Amino acid sequence: MTAAAVPPSIDPATTRLGWIGAGVMGASMCARLLAAGYRATVFTRTRSKAQPLLDAGAQWAESPAAVTAASDVVFSIVGYPRDVREVHLGDAGTLSTLAAGGVLVDMTTSQPALAVEIAAAAEEKGIAAIDAPVSGGDVGAKAGTLSIMIGGDEATVAALAPLWDAMGKTWVRQGGPGAGQHAKLVNQTLIGGNMVGVCEALLYAHRAGLDLDTVLKSVSSGAAGSWSLSNLGPRMIAGDFAPGFYVEHFLKDMGLALEEARRMNLALPGLALCEQLYHAVAAQGHARSGTHALMLALAQISGVDWQQRA
Amino acid sequence: MTAAAVPPSIDPATTRLGWIGAGVMGASMCARLLAAGYRATVFTRTRSKAQPLLDAGAQWAESPAAVTAASDVVFSIVGYPRDVREVHLGDAGTLSTLAAGGVLVDMTTSQPALAVEIAAAAEEKGIAAIDAPVSGGDVGAKAGTLSIMIGGDEATVAALAPLWDAMGKTWVRQGGPGAGQHAKLVNQTLIGGNMVGVCEALLYAHRAGLDLDTVLKSVSSGAAGSWSLSNLGPRMIAGDFAPGFYVEHFLKDMGLALEEARRMNLALPGLALCEQLYHAVAAQGHARSGTHALMLALAQISGVDWQQRA
Numbered sequence: 001m002t003a004a005a006v007p008p009s010i011d012p013a014t015t016r017l018g019w020i021g022a023g024v025m026g027a028s029m030c031a032r033l034l035a036a037g038y039r040a041t042v043f044t045r046t047r048s049k050a051q052p053l054l055d056a057g058a059q060w061a062e063s064p065a066a067v068t069a070a071s072d073v074v075f076s077i078v079g080y081p082r083d084v085r086e087v088h089l090g091d092a093g094t095l096s097t098l099a100a101g102g103v104l105v106d107m108t109t110s111q112p113a114l115a116v117e118i119a120a121a122a123e124e125k126g127i128a129a130i131d132a133p134v135s136g137g138d139v140g141a142k143a144g145t146l147s148i149m150i151g152g153d154e155a156t157v158a159a160l161a162p163l164w165d166a167m168g169k170t171w172v173r174q175g176g177p178g179a180g181q182h183a184k185l186v187n188q189t190l191i192g193g194n195m196v197g198v199c200e201a202l203l204y205a206h207r208a209g210l211d212l213d214t215v216l217k218s219v220s221s222g223a224a225g226s227w228s229l230s231n232l233g234p235r236m237i238a239g240d241f242a243p244g245f246y247v248e249h250f251l252k253d254m255g256l257a258l259e260e261a262r263r264m265n266l267a268l269p270g271l272a273l274c275e276q277l278y279h280a281v282a283a284q285g286h287a288r289s290g291t292h293a294l295m296l297a298l299a300q301i302s303g304v305d306w307q308q309r310a
Numbered sequence: 311m312t313a314a315a316v317p318p319s320i321d322p323a324t325t326r327l328g329w330i331g332a333g334v335m336g337a338s339m340c341a342r343l344l345a346a347g348y349r350a351t352v353f354t355r356t357r358s359k360a361q362p363l364l365d366a367g368a369q370w371a372e373s374p375a376a377v378t379a380a381s382d383v384v385f386s387i388v389g390y391p392r393d394v395r396e397v398h399l400g401d402a403g404t405l406s407t408l409a410a411g412g413v414l415v416d417m418t419t420s421q422p423a424l425a426v427e428i429a430a431a432a433e434e435k436g437i438a439a440i441d442a443p444v445s446g447g448d449v450g451a452k453a454g455t456l457s458i459m460i461g462g463d464e465a466t467v468a469a470l471a472p473l474w475d476a477m478g479k480t481w482v483r484q485g486g487p488g489a490g491q492h493a494k495l496v497n498q499t500l501i502g503g504n505m506v507g508v509c510e511a512l513l514y515a516h517r518a519g520l521d522l523d524t525v526l527k528s529v530s531s532g533a534a535g536s537w538s539l540s541n542l543g544p545r546m547i548a549g550d551f552a553p554g555f556y557v558e559h560f561l562k563d564m565g566l567a568l569e570e571a572r573r574m575n576l577a578l579p580g581l582a583l584c585e586q587l588y589h590a591v592a593a594q595g596h597a598r599s600g601t602h603a604l605m606l607a608l609a610q611i612s613g614v615d616w617q618q619r620a
Contacts, residue, residue, distance in 0.1 A: 112518070135532045147532040172528045174520055182518040183528050189511040190534035196580035197503015201496045204567065207574040208422070208492040210484055218482045218493050222445045222457040223555075224500035226536035245533075257514065264517045266612045270506035273583055302576045 007128075007159035008072060008103055012037035017163075018071030020064050020087055020094070021108070022049040025134070026077040028141035029107070029167050034058060036166040041070045064088070068098040073163070077107040080252060084110045088118050088129070100126030103156060105163075107148075109133040109253050112178035112185070112260060115151060119177035128156040131177060133184035134168065137245055145169040149187070151179035185257040191291070192254060192274035194228040199295045202236055203302070206309060212237045232292040239307050244290035251278050251287075317438075317469035318382060318413055322347035327473075328381030330374050330397055330404070331418070332359040335444070336387040338451035339417070339477050344368060346476040351380045374398070378408040383473070387417040390562060394420045398428050398439070410436030413466060415473075417458075419443040419563050422488035422495070422570060425461060429487035438466040441487060443494035444478065447555055455479040459497070461489035495567040501601070502564060502584035504538040509605045512546055513612070516619060522547045542602040549617050554600035561588050561597075 008015065015038065019030040022044035034040055034056045041059040043066065044050045054060055061067040064087045068074050074094050076087050084106055088094050094104055095118075104122055106115065106129070115131035122129035130152035140146040148164055148171035150157050157173045164171035174183040201224075205215045216237075220230050235241070254275040261268045277294060284300065286293040299306035318325065325348065329340040332354035344350055344366045351369040353376065354360045364370055371377040374397045378384050384404050386397050394416055398404050404414055405428075414432055416425065416439070425441035432439035440462035450456040458474055458481035460467050467483045474481040484493040511534075515525045526547075530540050545551070564585040571578045587604060594610065596603040609616035 135529070135534065137533060140532075147528055149528045170528065170531065172524060174524055174528065179518075179520060182515065182520055183525050186511045186515045186518075186520070186525055187529045187532070187534040189514055190507045190529060190536070190539060193503045193505070193507015193510065194534070194536055195503070196506075197500045200503065200578045200580050201499040204499055204571060204574075204576060204578065205492065205496045207576050208489075208496075208570070210489060210492055210496070214482060214484055215493050215496055218457055218459045218480065218484065219445070219497045219500060221480065222450075222497070223447060223537050223541075224445065224497040224504070226500070226504055226538075227533050228536075229500060231533075260518070261514060264514075266514060266517050267608075268510045268514065269583060269587070269611075270510050270580070273579060277579070298577075301579075 006101065007155040008101070010073070010160060010162045016041070016070060016072045018067040018074035019053070019058070020044065020067055020074065020076040021078040022053060023077070023079070024138050025141045027052060028138065029077065029146070030058070030075070031056060032144050032166050033163065041067050043067045063092045064090075064094050065092040065097040068094040068102070071098070071102070073103045073105065073160070074098060075105045075107060079108070081110045081114050081256070084108050084114060089121060095121055095125060095127065098125070098127055102127045103160070104129040105132050105160070106130070107132050107134055109184050109256070110181060111256055112181040115178040115181050119152060128153050129177065130157060130160070131180040133180055135184065135187050147171070149174055149180045149183035151175055151177050151181060182260070185253065185260060188250065188253040189257055189268065189271050191228065192271050194226045195291060195294050196270070196274050196277065198226070198228050198233055199236070199298045202233060202295065203298055203304065206304065235290070236292050236295045241286070241289045241293045241296065243288065244292070246287070247278060247281050247289055247291055247293055248287040250291045251275065251282060254278065316411065317465040318411070320383070320470060320472045326351070326380060326382045328377040328384035329363070329368070330354065330377055330384065330386040331388040332363060333387070333389070334448050335451045337363060338448065339387065339456070340368070340385070341366060342454050342476050343473065351377050353377045373402045374400070374404050375402040375407040378404040378412070381408070381412070383413045383415065383470070384408060385415045385417060389418070391420045391424050391566070394418050394424060399431060405431055405435060405437070408435070408437055412437045413470070414439040415442050415470070416440070417442050417444055419494050419498070419566070420491055421566055422491040425488040425491050429462060438463050439487065440467060440470070441490040443490055445494065445497050457481070459484055459490040459493035461485055461487050461491060492570070495563065495570060498560065498563040499567055499578065499581050501538065502581050504536045505601060505604050506580070506584050506587065508536070508538050508543055509546070509608045512543060512605065513608055513614065516614065545600070546602050546605045551596065551599045551603045551606065553598065554602070556597070557588060557591050557599055557601055557603055558597040560601045561585065561592060564588065
């Protein structure tokens with residue numbers, strides 16, 4: 001099979017989009033494409049989650065393969081690498097029906113090696129497969145301000161510019177297949193360090209008898225500052241642990257990063273500790289809380305009842 | 311002895327300042343007060359370091375006690391808690407000569423308990439002692455953009471406003487004696503988490519074959535962002551490990567935070583790991599490098615020669 005098909009020409013009037021996965025992120029991202037004037041055919045495991053998209057004009061399809069049969073560019077954003085594998089490489093997966101010249105874009109945070117495998121299988125069929133995980137959370141997905149980290153064929157990535165622009169504020173091609181996934185795991189490794197620091201620092205401040213809001217005034221805007229501190233610190237102080245970003249998804253991401261690191265013979269002791277602490281967070285019943293629930297687990301380790309603190 | 315003397319009235323025309331310690335931070339901070347029109351009497355262990363201040367009009371004194379004899383408000387910013395103790399509580403220390411109604415301000419990052427001890431000893435003599443460590447580095451000290459974290463008598467802290475304004479962009483009273491030190495240790499705990507995350511993330515990115523500058527474009531401005539990433543990440547990538555902020559001073563600060571945490575029965579596993587990693591940084595000969603030299607030690611653990619990488 002010859003490589004790299006001609007990059008698609010993207011136009012709301014003619015380009016048929018497919019969308020697989022309508023979770024918190026996917027539903028908002030697809031909605032932005034619909035709002036930008038694109039047609040889309042949608043599949044998701046729980047049909048009711050797609051209803052807002054159908055109400056906005058999307059077509060329903062009964063499987064990834066059925067989505068793909070009606071589409072030129074197919075996006076997926078699902079749960080775990082095993083879901084990505086099934087959606088794209090499974091018997092009723094996208095590659096079973098997508099025509100040569102089509103494009104696959106997986107936006108799930110998933111294994112870099114799986115992205116490489118899908119890209120290779122796609123190339124066999126004259127299809128370009130792109131990995132494009134995102135950062136920016138539900139808020140960024142709704143507002144179209146995501147950071148999209150992209151791996152795959154350069155010309156194809158460039159050709160999809162109008163679609164990236166509809167979903168993200170920042171989109172950067174990081175390299176060939178898998179590079180988007182690697183960049184996302186870099187992103188999550190950063191967040192892990194920041195979260196441990198924020199939780200331990202605020203816990204220290206509490207035990208030292210400081211007023212936490214007053215402490216934030218001193219430390220938020222200087223050399224100790226971070227997005228995590230400015231955005232999640234106040235929620236921790238308020239005792240509001242609603243997700244944002246689920247603990248169980250962050251655990252998945254850290255697991256992927258550590259798995260890759262092992263494969264690369266790389267020791268990441270800070271991330272490994274962070275992941276262990278998040279296992280404690282999940283074990284304490286907070287798997288479906290926001291990532292800032294790390295505070296609850298760290299507090300409990302030292303016998304502090306964070307939610308009942310004076 | 312009665313408590314809380316009348317807060318001083320600060321005026322460049324009449325207030326006599328004392329300044330003890332002319333290291334990288336202290337020299338710049340005192341220079342800002344001189345530039346704001348204040349008179350100052352200066353002592354530092356190595357007289358040559360004070361020369362720029364003397365050239366700018368400051369008077370030299372031969373000891374902390376001699377500084378204090380000529381001053382109404384005396385600042386100190388020295389190295390370690392033992393230096394703070396000697397400067398203020400020693401035989402030739404400030405408290406041996408400062409008159410009732412005077413004010414001591416220690417801006418060293420030091421033990422909260424020592425700040426409490428000095429404040430109590432000062433109060434016996436009708437002197438207010440304030441702890442006011444800073445964040446913002448040499449750049450912030452020069453530009454007068456420091457964050458000053460303050461503990462001590464409320465009226466006295468308020469009365470010193472013109473002096474805080476000359477040195478800092480943000481100054482916040484965190485509570486009574488020691489609270490400024492606690493807030494600074496909160497600040498350093500945050501930085502520890504951020505630094506571990508930044509180094510491990512960039513090391514991962516390198517091993518994964520990503521272009522590091524391109525990765526920064528994806529991860530710097532979103533949920534993974536931090537001051538450490540934006541300001542020190544590029545220096546790590548460039549292989550420039552000049553201080554900024556010395557590894558050996560950061561080790562001191564983390565040691566203080568962990569010592570306090572032990573005293574408070576508080577487990578800070580992330581900070582403890584970070585401190586251990588920084589001991590490795592120092593052991594590898596980087597005690598006088600910038601804190602971002604953590605990258606060199608983490609790379610070496612996994613057999614990556616960061617400075618010779620392709």
